[in-house]
């Protein structure tokens with residue numbers, strides 16, 4: 001069923017089809033948009049659709065310029081301007097290998113796989129699809145690597161230190177090698193599996209994650225704040241992920257304060273566990289599970305035992321990534337997706353051979369204000 005267009009815009013909104021039996025209740029495709037020339041009425045429709053459906057997809061946008069992608073992304077937060085992770089990602093950070101910046105539009109990054117001779121002013125670049133082997137403690141055995149995969153890392157796009165989490169991320173699929181599906185294995189003792197297109201980006205609703213909680217847990221998450229580690233992606237550089245990609249194993253491998261870049265305590269981020277949707281008022285349980293360091297409870301007490309903090313967060317979040325709650329994007333070349341980075345978690349999946357060339361453009365901007373409190 002489609003929603004009626006706004007009187008002044010021809011853009012129409014159509015909920016994404018989901019497999020039979022799926023409990024996914026987000027995602028929409030938007031049609032008839034001219035994204036190089038967005039009117040105020042068009043943006044009204046786009047913005048409403050994003051905060052209603054959390055993930056919106058425009059087809060056939062292969063010719064969209066990096067500048068137009070940046071402008072569209074920025075419309076959601078006109079006061080923002082710098083890339084979500086800032087100007088420099090530290091050399092030791094787990095994010096370091098994944099990002100290449102477009103020289104003429106530095107808020108837009110190129111990600112993907114394989115060798116690219118020339119793209120948007122970048123020459124002879126080598127892209128590497130993040131493989132869970134580099135991040136998980138116990139990866140899928142090598143012999144199963146072509147057929148089996150994992151959630152690489154469930155996350156929010158956010159520096160979580162110094163900068164506030166981008167409101168929206170845009171992802172443009174420029175080049176997509178199409179091959180057979182892979183079987184995504186949770187490998188967490190649940191037996192859960194999910195068939196995903198190779199290299200699918202997967203999404204889970206953090207509103208659903210909240211709604212699934214018991215009344216007691218809802219009260220707990222409404223009153224609790226998360227303190228994120230300073231320089232979180234460097235702090236976690238030697239630590240390893242759980243097999244479901246939803247947070248880290250606790251083995252004491254996080255870097256000590258003395259091994260991190262200089263810390264400015266005023267840049268440490270403490271956010272509520274729940275972030276409010278600006279249009280619907282719904283609450284999302286929105287926590288970056290790998291970067292959490294402490295929980296600050298409503299009564300003023302602090303849980304700083306890292307293993308305990310992670311167990312609590314994992315127990316609260318895990319029901320929300322059940323196989324029938326995960327939307328796995330089957331990318332076509334030209335797809336432009338935008339997602340509500342304050343209302344969904346997402347993850348890379350899959351593995352590619354070096355000769356399988358894949359190119360995506362990603363843009364997000366550090367928010368001009370903290371997430372909306374409950």
Ligand SMILES: [Fe+2]
Pocket residue numbers: 155156157346
């Ligand atoms: Fe991301």
